[in-house]
Amino acid sequence: MTNATGMALRQVRKSYGATNVVHGIDLDVAAGEFVVFVGPSGCGKSTLLRMIAGLEEVTDGEISIGGRDVTDLDPSQRGIAMVFQSYALYPHMSVRDNLGFGLKMANTPKAEIETRVTAAAKILKIEPLLERRPGQLSGGQRQRVAIGRAIVRKPDVFLFDEPLSNLDAELRVSMRIEIARLHKELGNTMIYVTHDQTEAMTLADKIVVLRDGRIEQVGTPREVYEHPDNIFVAGFIGSPKMNFLAGVAANDGFDLAGKTFPLGYSLAEPGTPVTVGIRPEHIEVGPSGAATFSVEVDFSEYLGGTQYLYATLADGQSLVIEHRENTEILGDGSITVSCDPGRIEVFSATGRRMRR
Amino acid sequence: MSMTIATPVAAAEKPRRRARKNRQLQGLLYIAPAVILVTIFFVIPVLFTVWMSFHNWPLLGQPSWIGLGNYTRMFSDTRFAAALSFTAYYTVIATIAIFALAFPLALFVQNERRGVSAYRTIFFMPVVVGLATASLLWVWLANVDSGLFSPILRMFGVTGRSANLLATFNNAFPTIIVMVVWKIVGFTMIILLTGLQSIPSDLIEAARIDGAGRWQRFRFLTLPLMRRTLALALILSVTGSVLAFDQFYIMTSGGPQNRMISVVYYIFNQSFVSFQLGYGSALSIVLLGILVALSVVQLWLLRVGDDK
Numbered sequence: 030m031t032n033a034t035g036m037a038l039r040q041v042r043k044s045y046g047a048t049n050v051v052h053g054i055d056l057d058v059a060a061g062e063f064v065v066f067v068g069p070s071g072c073g074k075s076t077l078l079r080m081i082a083g084l085e086e087v088t089d090g091e092i093s094i095g096g097r098d099v100t101d102l103d104p105s106q107r108g109i110a111m112v113f114q115s116y117a118l119y120p121h122m123s124v125r126d127n128l129g130f131g132l133k134m135a136n137t138p139k140a141e142i143e144t145r146v147t148a149a150a151k152i153l154k155i156e157p158l159l160e161r162r163p164g165q166l167s168g169g170q171r172q173r174v175a176i177g178r179a180i181v182r183k184p185d186v187f188l189f190d191e192p193l194s195n196l197d198a199e200l201r202v203s204m205r206i207e208i209a210r211l212h213k214e215l216g217n218t219m220i221y222v223t224h225d226q227t228e229a230m231t232l233a234d235k236i237v238v239l240r241d242g243r244i245e246q247v248g249t250p251r252e253v254y255e256h257p258d259n260i261f262v263a264g265f266i267g268s269p270k271m272n273f274l275a276g277v278a279a280n281d282g283f284d285l286a287g288k289t290f291p292l293g294y295s296l297a298e299p300g301t302p303v304t305v306g307i308r309p310e311h312i313e314v315g316p317s318g319a320a321t322f323s324v325e326v327d328f329s330e331y332l333g334g335t336q337y338l339y340a341t342l343a344d345g346q347s348l349v350i351e352h353r354e355n356t357e358i359l360g361d362g363s364i365t366v367s368c369d370p371g372r373i374e375v376f377s378a379t380g381r382r383m384r385r
Numbered sequence: 386m387s388m389t390i391a392t393p394v395a396a397a398e399k400p401r402r403r404a405r406k407n408r409q410l411q412g413l414l415y416i417a418p419a420v421i422l423v424t425i426f427f428v429i430p431v432l433f434t435v436w437m438s439f440h441n442w443p444l445l446g447q448p449s450w451i452g453l454g455n456y457t458r459m460f461s462d463t464r465f466a467a468a469l470s471f472t473a474y475y476t477v478i479a480t481i482a483i484f485a486l487a488f489p490l491a492l493f494v495q496n497e498r499r500g501v502s503a504y505r506t507i508f509f510m511p512v513v514v515g516l517a518t519a520s521l522l523w524v525w526l527a528n529v530d531s532g533l534f535s536p537i538l539r540m541f542g543v544t545g546r547s548a549n550l551l552a553t554f555n556n557a558f559p560t561i562i563v564m565v566v567w568k569i570v571g572f573t574m575i576i577l578l579t580g581l582q583s584i585p586s587d588l589i590e591a592a593r594i595d596g597a598g599r600w601q602r603f604r605f606l607t608l609p610l611m612r613r614t615l616a617l618a619l620i621l622s623v624t625g626s627v628l629a630f631d632q633f634y635i636m637t638s639g640g641p642q643n644r645m646i647s648v649v650y651y652i653f654n655q656s657f658v659s660f661q662l663g664y665g666s667a668l669s670i671v672l673l674g675i676l677v678a679l680s681v682v683q684l685w686l687l688r689v690g691d692d693k
Contacts, residue, residue, distance in 0.1 A: 084590050105596030117591040121609045130605070131595035182595070 034060040034095045034185055035218055036081070041090035043076055043242075050076055051242040053090065058186075058220070058235070063212050066222045067229040068239035069265070074222045075190055077239070081220060082111050082188050095185050105134075110179035111188040114195060116171045118163035124150075124174050125159040131182045149180040152214070169200045176211070189221040193228065205231060226266055230254070238262050260304060260380040269309050269337065272348050276305040276375075283375060286342040290320045292370050296383045303383065306374040309337065309351040312366050314358060321367040324348060329358060340364075431673070434666045442663035455667035465668065468651035475562075475647065476626035482566045483622055487573035494574070495581045505578075509571035516568060520635035523564045527551050527636075534560075554644045557637050561645075565632060569625065573618050580614025581607065616687040620680050627676055648672055 036058040043051035051073045058064050066074040079085040081092055083104035092100045099107040110131075118127050126133075128149055129142045137145075150156045153173045163171055172192060179187055189208070193201045209232055212219055223229055229236050230250045238245040238253060238261075246258040257263035263271050276285040278301040282292040285305055296303060324340035327347075338350040338358055350366060352358055375383045438455055442448040459465055494505045511519065526533045527550040535547040551557045584607060592602045608615075630649040633639060639646045646654070652672070656665030 082590075082594060084593065103596075104590075104594045109594065111591070111594050113587045113591060115585065115587050117585070117587040119588065119591075119606065130592070130597070134596040134598075134601060178591075178595075 035062065036092070036094045036186055036220075038077075038081075039091040039093075041077070041080060041092060042088045043073070043080060043085065044088045049242065051080070051088075054242075054244060056237065056244065056247065058218060061216050061218055063219045063221065063232055063234045064237060065229040065233035065235070066220065066237050066239055067224065067226060067265075068245075070224060071241075072239040073242035074224075074239050076242075078111075078188055078190055078220060078222045081107075081186075082109055083107050084111075105131075108185035109188055110182040110184035110186075111190065112172075112175045112179050112192045114191040116163070116175040116195075118171055118174055118178075120163050123160050123162060124155065124166070124177075127163065127174055128159075128177050128181050131178065145181050145183075149177040152180060152211070153177045168196050169204060172196065172204055173207075176208070180211075180215070185218065187217050187219040189219065191223055192221075193223070193225075201228075208232060226268065230266070236266075238265060256382070257306075257374065258382055260306070260376045260382075263306050263374060263376070263382075267308055269349050269351065271306045271308050271374075272312075273376075274305045274307070274342070274346050274348065276303050277301065278303050278375075282370075286322065286344040286346065288322055288343075290322075290370065290373070292373070292375070296375055297377070302378055304376040304378075304380075306376060307348075307368055308372070309349040310353075311372040312348075312350045312368045314338075314350065314352050314354065314364060314366050316365045316367050319367070320370050320373070321365055323363055323365045324350070325363050326358060331357075340366075434669055437663055438667035438670050440663045442661075442666070444660040444662065448663065451663070455664045456671070458664065459667065459671065464646070465648075465651060468646045468648045471644065471646060472627055472629070472648045475558075475629060476623055479562055479565055479569075479626045479629075480619070480622045482562055483569050483573050484618075486566055487570045487577055487618070490570065490574045491577035491581055495578060505575075508574055511568045512571045512575075514568065516631045517635060519564060519568045520632045523560070524551070524636050527560055551637055552641060554641045557640055557645065561632050561636060564636070565626075565629075569622070573622060576614060576618040576621070577611070580611040580618075583614070584610050612687050616684055619687070620683055623679055623683065624676055627672070627679070 038054050038056040041051060041054045042049065054077060056064075066077060068074050076085055080087050081094075083099070083102060087100050090100070091098055094108055097108075119130060122130065125146055128146045132142045132145060146159075147156070150159055153176060155170065155173050155177060158166060158170060158174070163174065166174065172195075175192070192208070193204050196204060205228055208221075212232075221228070221232060233250055235247060236250055236253045237247050240261055246253055246262045248256075253262060253266050257266065260273065264273065274285055276283045277299075278284075278295070278297040279289050279299050281295055282290045283296060283303055283305060284290075322342065324342055326338050326340045328339050329352075330337040330339075334353065336352040336358060338352055340348045340350055342348055358364065377383050437448070439450060439452060440448040441451050441454070490508055494501055494508065514522070525531070527535070529535050529547045529549045532550075534550055535544070538544045539547050548556070550560045588606060588610075589602060592606050597605060628649055629647050630653065633645045633647055633650050634653075637645050639650060648668070649672070652665050652668045655661050655668060
């Protein structure tokens with residue numbers, strides 16, 4: 030039923046009394062895969078992770094790790110280790126004791142605890158900190174210790190619950206790279222929960238987009254970005270957000286702002302209302318692409334490498350354009366922009382992506 | 386447009402110094418009520434007690450200076466030694482009994498379960514009764530004929546005829562301990578509960594993942610993280626027990642064969658029964674010293690302060 034050292038969820042549900050928060054999740058995680066659960070707050074991603082960890086009871090369904098049903102096992106017997114958002118280091122113990130606590134609980138011989146703690150400290154470069162207390166460490170150092178405590182347990186699966194949320198922006202980037210390096214070095218299966226799509230995109234082998242306790246899409250970062258299954262995923266992944274414009278299906282394309290755009294295939298019965306999704310970075314200034322239209326630029330933001338143009342279409346719908354060329358576009362003017370029809374996503378009224 | 390900072394340094398100095406002085410005066414004003422109260426009701430009485438303790442001080446008539454006479458007298462006072470040893474015995478038994486019950490109760494009411502606030506209220510209720518009131522209530526409960534315990538014991542055939550619970554030391558002492566535990570345990574429970582609730586839940590979860598069982602989590606996480614709370618509860622409990630008076634005075638009047646005379650009771654007897662106010666003052670000062678020493682030792686044992 031399950032793969033050798035990976036993980037599988039089968040119809041996993043969670044409810045608090047009459048309130049269902051996780052509705053039948055099915056998911057396979059291959060051995061050594063880095064899976065990121067991403068979604069807005071309250072989507073159930075943390076609850077799902079805590080169910081995998083065994084900190085939250087599973088109302089219904091089955092969780093297996095490495096082919097072993099762990100649904101009702103104690104957290105310590107699941108072969109997992111978890112890194113908490115708050116680090117959850119034991120404040121009254123030295124870093125060394127924090128790292129070795131799990132092994133001590135398992136009655137591991139002192140000498141082996143020592144070697145494994147030293148090895149983990151070496152991987153994370155926290156050897157000079159071993160005798161300190163968590164209170165004497167900076168946020169980034171605490172995060173390393175928390176990760177070290179997970180490594181020492183030699184788990185089958187690492188679980189990360191928004192581990193970088195409490196760090197400042199600069200540290201977040203360097204720890205993100207650190208975690209990616211760690212995954213490459215250790216090769217373990219890792220499950221990572223975040224609401225930050227940059228972390229999701231950069232770290233994941235596989236992104237699981239969740240909303241309201243349901244999986245909206247599972248795929249590689251590229252799949253999720255380039256072929257979102259629905260309007261929610263399309264809007265959630267990508268920054269700035271994808272432009273959603275109200276259009277109408279036409280023969281071989283769609284009508285938008287009084288103009289027909291050919292796609293080369295029919296979406297639906299002509300006249301059916303559709304939502305047209307175009308990413309800001311896929312719109313080019315100038316009439317080079319196949320689908321051209323003119324917009325009125327209201328104002329712009331200059332960010333150094335790029336410029337965001339806030340514009341309106343002829344029918345008043347607003348649109349954001351990411352302009353990367355080094356020529357400055359001044360506000361208050363009409364310009365022609367174009368885009369590759371292949372990069373345009375069209376969604377039905379129910380939010381599903383429409384393809385030929 | 387240019388901005389100028391025109392204030393010369395020297396001119397700015399004076400108002401600033403005045404402002405600081407003002408702020409200090411303001412601070413003094415804020416703490417003044419507390420300082421006055423503490424001075425009138427603690428510092429002056431203590432100093433006066435120290436002064437009295439160097440005198441032979443009768444209720445009426447002229448006090449006479451006897452130096453350390455009252456203090457040297459204590460060493461040969463066997464009744465004081467008996468009071469000390471009884472108080473120590475009572476303190477140890479009462480503190481152990483209170484903690485042995487308060488900790489499980491705190492753990493019990495910590496979890497969000499159905500009706501938990503009702504349990505908390507019920508356990509805490511006796512605390513709001515005054516100790517003297519509670520003692521009187523228990524005198525009635527322990528009454529041979531019209532009480533509660535004796536008839537119940539007889540009804541279930543535990544005792545052949547109605548037993549007078551307060552008549553012998555071996556019955557009266559446990560009765561008083563039970564009364565004190567009933568009265569105090571809710572208070573200790575609430576203190577311990579605040580300590581338990583201050584432990585972040587993800588620490589406990591991390592320990593669960595680390596494979597620590599219920600007892601190990603208690604031993605390696607809960608107890609060390611509650612050190613400050615434990616110190617507070619312990620000092621309050623020990624201080625309260627060392628100062629015990631009401632229950633012995635009201636329930637047993639010093640107990641069968643005068644075997645329940647606590648230190649405070651003895652001080653009371655010396656001062657207001659025998660009217661040896663000087664000797665009573667000296668005993669009070671010694672008791673104060675004992676309490677301070679006990680508290681320092683407890684704080685040191687629990688290592689409060691070096692939390693880093």
